[in-house]
Amino acid sequence: MRVALLAESFLPHMNGVTGSVLHVLRHLERQGHQTLVIAPKAGEVTADLHGARTALLRSVPLPSYPQVRVVFARVARLATLLRAFDADVLHLASPFVLGWQGVVVADALCIPSVAVYQTDVIAYAQKYGIPQASAFAASHTARLHRRATLTLAPSTSAIQQLEGLGVDRLRRWGRGVDAERFRPERRSEHWRGRVAAGGETIVGYVGRLAPEKQVEDLIALRDLPGVRLVIVGDGPSRSALERALPGAVFTGHLSGTELAETLASFDVFVHPGESETFGQTIQEALASGVPVVATGRGGPVDLVRSSVDGWLYRPGDVADLRARVSDLVGDPSKRRAFSAAARASVKDRTWEALGDQLVGHYEEARMLRPIDDAMLARSVTRPAAPSIAEAGPAPRWKRFVALGDSLTEGLSDSSRMPAGEYRGWADRLAQLLAHGNGGSSPFRYANLAIRSKRIHHLLTEQLPAALQMRPDLVSVFMGANDLVGRGADPRALARELEVGVRSLRDAGCDVLLVTPFLPRRRAAVLFARTFAEFNSELRRVAADTGARLLDLEAHPEIGHIDMWGADRVHLRSRGHRFLAYRAAEALGVPHAEALADLDATLHIDDDEAAGPGWLREHAVPWVWRRLHGRTAGDGRSAKHADYVLIERPGSTRSVPAPS
Template identity: 60%
Template sequence: MTESFLPHMNGVTGSVLQILRHLERTGHEALVIAPDAVDIPRTVHGASIEPVTSIALPGYRDVRVGTATARSISASLERFRPDVVHLASPFALGWRGVSAASHRGIPAVAAYQTDIAAYTERYRLAATTAFAQNHIVRLHRRATLTLAPSGESEQQLAALGVDRLRRWGRGVDAERFHPSRRDEQWQRDDSGKVIVGYVGRLAAEKQVEDLRAVQQLPGVRVVIIGDGPSRSRLQAMLPGAVFLGHLDGDALARAMASIDIFVHPGESETFGQTLQEAHASGVPVIATGRGGPLDLVRMGIDGWLYRPGDLDDFRMRVADLAGDARKRRAFGRAGRTAVEGRSWETICDQLLGHFEEARELHGVDRSLRSPRLRRPELAVPATGRRWQRYVALGDSLTEGLCDPAPDGALRGWADRLALLLSARGGLHFANLAVRSRRVRDVCGEQLTRARELRPDLVSILIGANDLVKSHVDVEGLATQLEDTVRTLREDGADVLLVTPFLPDRRAARLFSERFADFASRLARIAERHGAILVDTDLHPELPARPNWGEDLVHLSSRGHRFLAYRVGEMLGVPHAETLGALDQVLHDVDATTRAAWWRRHALPWVWRRMRGRVAGDGLLAKHDDYVYIGRASVMERRIAGR
């Protein structure tokens, strides 16, 4: 599974093509799942290509983002029945891939190749940076094995709590990129200027504008190879530079070998494939001292690393090599020698070894789970499955705050879900959730009452009130909840786990890392015990303002409807997605003023806290016993009377 593929060519696509070539050469069968695009091939190196629905990435007309559902990918895996799923630079499509692989019991190997969080910072999307980083962490934690391309990226992932890390770099085509392809006349005039060249995408994260620091150096000519959304802006900023556009194949190899000094100013590179290609071409490299270049450039041997952000240091390093042809040749020879042992054949053989290790680790993981509790078929419940007794556990979100019915009673997503489930022939429903409750309450009094009701389906949405405290033990909370899930599963009930979520507010971002950590632990709990996981992170529209009530901390009626239909879709309710879309068209949400929010919600909350009270003090569950939804049969009346 790859986030990028032909006809769009970049580092991710190039790596995937090399892997496919090696798999074909070594007798393995492969399937590629990639975003659909015009002119996407149907087979490459013996591998079948399965395009999935995609949308264009803003700013990149030719770059597509896969939007396939986890269910459709799961169906593809069921047809192909792979031994391992390889996730190339996973993010959007990769998340659905790792989820589908987990549901199908297939080991997944995730190759970390793009620092998405750094990209969002570079594009000044600070609001999404925390989300991007937490999403990446959760994805790689869920994978069986994660492959890091460099020492720095390995340290970054480890610091974020990603385990089972292995180093896996990238190969280089040392035959195509070779010093013999150098053309002494390429882009040269009678002035004899030294060519300082950049090769890569022209985008904000590449920091190509930093070449302004060297374009005025005496005897230097700047040549830029590549294309992208920043090209017109860069041409205005670098009027003296030569822009050659996109090159590939032999034309690119000739250009790379003909450069005198290769520069790469980007600070978000997890590896740096073009640096290897420059070395293979016998060209010295100057790059920023951060990320992948730290592993590829040896200071004073085959290039220079300058201090990140220090353009004076950058200029000095370029001037040093521009004025010393002997040093350039010595650095170039050393770079060529360094990459000769990094062939794609060697690198791909290492990858096959990682695949085999992932299969072994996956087998160990499965053997550690209790066979009696493991029911993987519940991960993606079949359409048509029917429950007769449903109990909802949780806090104010499940109680239904900010979702009043016409008679003034509270509804909420769980009540709405019960209505959807009852369409299959009636349902007995109890809602034990009470506002302000925490994990200990669900695992205590709510669990005790739920077991007395002997449900066959239990939903649990809890944790938000615990996670926003000043000090919290996320692991301890997950351990308590796992004991509850285990108990309910031993009783024979199906358990629906919903990951807690936050509104899209600046203050809420302080807790995003905790919520992501807790959600990752819930995913592992669901996998260990055969529970049904509703991962709200898969629905980034849920935190949007219209889905939240006037107090900005509880779901609005629209938000409760949205969540109910998403859960219903997960539980196999027929046409849940279509029903949800129709429901949204029929409703509207009124906006509230900031003053009203302070008066009605913020100040009363502060007053309660000062007095050591919470909103749920003295309240009981609204449905402490079963209520019947639907037309009761004789047998159902007997069940209700038990």
């Protein structure tokens, strides 16, 4: 693969963005990929770039922060560079100014772009007291990341922030840590003796000295008895901090082994910044076996396990910061216990593992790019970011009816079922809804889905039957069989389905509308445009009718081969479980994600993925039926044509429909 990395900052200025780029270059070289770095030119680069070509562009420094360089590159210049390199994917490292030009060029050249969100520019603008710039930063960030093929965010808080801006196609991608460089054995008693000659407990900070890092909050620690405060780093706030903290040791910028030795020699690491999207120095402190006290906001929340390997204090509460540091300073045994837990917490966060994940994200972006191009050509909308909050809490539904085809019937979900019987995502969802109902009232469930059915069957057969049952919730998941037919008109089909959704809404039913999806296989590309156009229309239908939407294009995991059964066209048990819990989230079922994680650990799929007998057992019978005008659903009745009563997990009992 040929990967072009476009970075807003680069060597010789070392920061989190530059460090991540260097780790990525090292991993890509080891995997045999070719790389090109496009970045600001700010001085001589002598570091090992791991075989990467470079195109360093003329840049200007920010007046208030000369270490930060800004490139105003012409789109034509970037296009020339990317064409000459013949890039397969464009990696945008913390994109903003140069990154915007990058996504524009990527669209023009139809190159997939992967934007890595690393810098909270919005918070930085607020810290620098420029409210009008903050509003611009928010709108620009949203526009840029919505345009990228894929966005990688390092933490839960960063994902939530981007979701709030309407950014879609979000994936979690953290940061690796060099656990060989940063380790407890680097602790130096000689260094400690020089810095704290009186045997003081060393409390240290490592990072940029700038307003957005909130290092001034460490003033709350300056008079702690028996404490020596050490500040590692440089930046525009250094002079003011030296005046405010006259008793602290300021080392300036450190790197390499010198930084690792200093960090391991701390007794407590403090991190006060509230606008961190991740917190790489926190990981390095943990790897060094140093307990961490950090603010309970942003990236640190995912890294520090409060009361296990450190403390998270209330954001902005410097008294709480002081109390948490005092707790560790005064308890050496607790520091030792936290230290052991800190080191253990990073053992699986290697750059090699993160690099492999990144290459997987590149591959996903390459798969998505042709779909995006088809959408752009037809003015089709991309899926919105999945948001649990939008769905709101689940009402106390009492009667749920599922409409659809073989996927809703549950084909290939044979987990813990008698031979010839299937569960399916709708059955699983009914159990979750009954559980969420708290058992305060009976929960009734019917499943009118039949394999091979199409939208006109839903309208003429399933819908009338459902309306007679007076449900308060109906799931509508239909269209795949229509879309793979010859000459399918996705917009016309969506309008047909809209008629059914409106009928249900007019009858007072809540509706869960589910978008059809494809497996991640080469043959699926033949139908990708048709499905994308149909799903774009379903988003409009949901918005116009007030239906709740489960937009599975926003959950690309559903297309992974491990989700699909032996026949290659139906979900296996794992896929049905995934779909059920995503539906539960869309309906506002409490703790659906946590329940999904628990369920996954308790189940081992006993069904098999596609094997060598696929052609004989599945493909040939399907072709024979098509040639003879038959379907697998001929002569079949609905799975649960009347309500069944769900009394407890795994238990159902037939009951008559309400009169």
